[in-house]
Amino acid sequence: MSTHDNTPAVVDQTTHDRFPNPGMPPHRPRRADVDERASRRAALQVVIFFTLSALGSIAFLVAYYVIDPELKGTIIGIGEINLFHAALGVTMAMSLLGIGLGAVHWAKTLMPDEEVAEDRHPPAASDEDKAAVAQQLSHGWRSSQLNRRTAILGSAGGALGLFALPLIVPVAAGLGPRPRGELYRTHWQDGLRLMIDPSGAPIRAADVTQGSVFHVMPEGWVGHQAFEEHGAEEAMISKSKDQVILVRLDPSIIKSQKQRDWGVDGIVAYSKVCTHVGCPVALYEQNTHHLLCPCHQSTFDMTDDCKVIFGPAKRPLPQLPITVDDEGYLVAADDFREPVGPSFFERERPGLLMGDDA
Structure with missing residues (x-):
């Protein structure tokens, strides 16, 4: 029968002193x-x-x-x-x-x-x-x-x-050419009808009931028509910056005079492109009249010119001026008066605010 000695070995601490420091090898030029x-x-x-x-x-x-x-x-x-x-x-x-x-x-x-060895020394140098x-x-x-x-x-x-x-x-x-007026302009212009997206049907002011919501695009830039007439690239660009949400409010709760002047009997239209990072602001709460961005929960008050009341967005949603044509259909009275979407350098530059190429 064999036995095993489990007693730990004792190391002689003086063993290290038996071997002299060899030093650095000689330098070979x-x-x-x-x-x-x-x-x-x-x-x-x-x-x-x-x-x-x-x-x-x-x-x-x-x-x-x-x-x-x-x-x-x-x-x-x-x-x-x-x-x-x-x-x-x-x-x-x-x-x-x-x-x-x-x-x-x-x-x-x-x-x-040459190899160099440096001994440790106090951190503070003399x-x-x-x-x-x-x-x-x-x-x-x-x-x-x-x-x-x-x-x-x-x-x-x-x-x-x-x-x-x-x-x-x-x-x-x-990176391509330097952005010019295209950041300041959309395809909206005076006289273009507001078309329901994606059906492409025009909207009569009389058919917009209080509390109703429409997602609209400019005439000629809706659905398959935009792809067929303008190509996929231009159609996607239009979709990214032309999208608008249309809501009818009780005129008595609208706080901004500009908001009344740019609307029609309480019908107001605002850009759907969030001023934070550009997500589509498409959630409307009828009881509070708030617009909610689903990406980062920025919230805009539609009764007060879509000012930000919560979330990371820093600017109100731009309003689209609208009016009614001779047949009673809602049409744009002009393009947006400021760039839509997130902020960018030179956004407030004089001369470019209205989309000039100067």
């Missing part, structure tokens, strides 16, 4: 450390790599603007490819590779490579330590040979500076 010609050659190679990167960045920009994005080509072993994308990929790789090779070669051949750090930084600057190899510093700065352009230019160009 590189060829560039002892041979000035080798040092100059290494510096030239670093400059070449950084210059290669700069040329790659410039080639990227040239390819971006010169090559047709739809140009196709065939490469043996790969097949048909888009030459525009291939050119952008090759030039971007050239730009990255040049920076990487230049930095690595610089570090391996010219930068200091004046002597500060002076020593400054001396070490000065020594590092000199030993990196940047004070002598200004071509490396210039080529590295040029490569890194130009490398930012392929990242910035496509993003900036892809």
